[in-house]
Amino acid sequence: MKKNIEEKLKELKDPSMFIGVQGDGIISFGSGQPDLEPPKEVYDILSAGSLKEHRYGLLQGTEKLRNALSKEYPGSDAENFVITNGASEALDLTLRAIGKIGDKILVHKPYYYSYKPLIEMNYLVPVFTETKEGKINFDDFAEKVKSCKAVLINSPCNPTGRIQEIDTLKKIEKLTKDSNKILISDEVYKDLIYERENYFLSGPHVVTINSFSKTYGMCGFRVGYLYSNDKKIVDKTIELKTHTSMNTSLIAQEMAYAALQAPKSYIADGLKIWKERRDITYQGLLDLGLEVKKPEGAFYVLPKIKEPRKAVRELFTKHRIITYLGEWFGAPDRIRLIYALDKEKIEEGLERIKKYLKSA
């Protein structure tokens, strides 16, 4: 058990308190990452023993990987990609490249945990638009975007698991283009949508953020990228990365390249598993009487719960379940669960939540 967790449970400051907490029959609905293994190609390339280039690579990322990525984005060019240390670095570099002190960035709420600190640590100002059942209200969006330099869209969304309507996305795409705003689209869950194909936000003003972490189960290896048709933004992020981290680890880039060589059935097979887990989790939470919206993508669900801080504490101390506080994601009346667990574990976890709710 992690040191001082009792102390941290009082404060419930951020998710880091739960990182590395395991064993003792704990069921974790916590850390936002797949349990599914990466494609075997990812490991095969390591044991092949051919990865001997130990010197600096191109700062933008290897040509091999960028060429392979450009095939995934029809009409794109390898020159428009920058390979980064996960989507996190892609987003940080983008914000550093486009923002000046005090610039406003529009974010829909609830939002991914890191958005607010990333914006603020770059001396930018987050502006929030509320969502209803996870869906953006376009009128509110249109009003608030006026004062903003850029917009950050995350569909499918962490923590809601909801996707934005295609009609809304098209309107956002057009409005931001017409009003000269930068549209940052964090699409790390684009391959995990249960209801429809992904709608790819595009245009000369779009910066797409993506990663190998979620689609290929490669969180720990840290390979992400940004894609933009705006040469100035691409060049600026490369220039910044020259000083902040240089090339993304060559060995990790090779693994990412190998992942792209895996049969596409890898993604489809994973999606089937996720959908089954989604159904069990969603129905289970409904059956417990919780107010919850059906996840349409990603692998999160964000039920409403009474006294969320007490819930997160007692679910952990009395029922050995890790959940995340909705407050960390801008949803103070909720908790976030990830269903990156075998069916049996999910069912066991739901049973424990039932016990908690009865006793609460």
Place this chain on the structure above:
Amino acid sequence: MKKNIEEKLKELKDPSMFIGVQGDGIISFGSGQPDLEPPKEVYDILSAGSLKEHRYGLLQGTEKLRNALSKEYPGSDAENFVITNGASEALDLTLRAIGKIGDKILVHKPYYYSYKPLIEMNYLVPVFTETKEGKINFDDFAEKVKSCKAVLINSPCNPTGRIQEIDTLKKIEKLTKDSNKILISDEVYKDLIYERENYFLSGPHVVTINSFSKTYGMCGFRVGYLYSNDKKIVDKTIELKTHTSMNTSLIAQEMAYAALQAPKSYIADGLKIWKERRDITYQGLLDLGLEVKKPEGAFYVLPKIKEPRKAVRELFTKHRIITYLGEWFGAPDRIRLIYALDKEKIEEGLERIKKYLKSA
């Protein structure tokens, strides 16, 4: 040949123009990285096929690697290290953790190319102290440090190859401690000193920056770290890294761990090779009549040359030699050469410089 290099040669804006430029009989005294291979242990661990942990790792870095590092720093604790994407990220995170807008950072000149942009992109202000023959003038240092929040020391120094006198380092250590300044010590070349043992700057106010890139020839794999006894700085950098890049690539951390398991003779054997190359290069440049100080560490040399911009251009276009403009390092009357080449290549390169000097 890289696109548009002729265009870039006119401007000579930064070293990135030469990255990836090779072949055509080019001899590169350019990119600052070892040509020597990493220890074989680094690759053995990949082919062993045991690296299957694909999920997020501890944000601070794996316990295994931090424990191994703490043995390299007597009296240290694994809790005091943060593993990063190279020394670059360690420095960027440190600056982000300690600095507020407008804070001044004292840097000795000539300086590593990235220091100025890193300081400035974090809205901090670089203050420079000139050196004489690469050595810090302590009186000037003591005067200028008064208005600064932190100091950045780099001994051995890129681009001069010079080390600071132990007496000076001790005085800096004491003055910064007594006057409550943060002392950032970039010691990435600490294992590459020809003249004496490294003097390790230490104290409660010190942040040591280091990496596996130079000592172990692992630039492309991107593993560095910071070490500090100031728990607040350590915690703050971890918090920032949670949002900016998460854990450093697990596979790269495993390779770094493997490097630490290699026999220590790896480093000693490398140092012999570097010393021989240093001697040839230094004597060669003296024989050409250039004003140059003897490198005491690292693998750079910074001769004075007439019309440096013309020299860098013509050495490349007419003699197929890559050198870096001293101006990029705050030394406008000089050029930088790295001797990360076989003896024969160094001698051939010196011959070509001779031809250039005759024709100039």
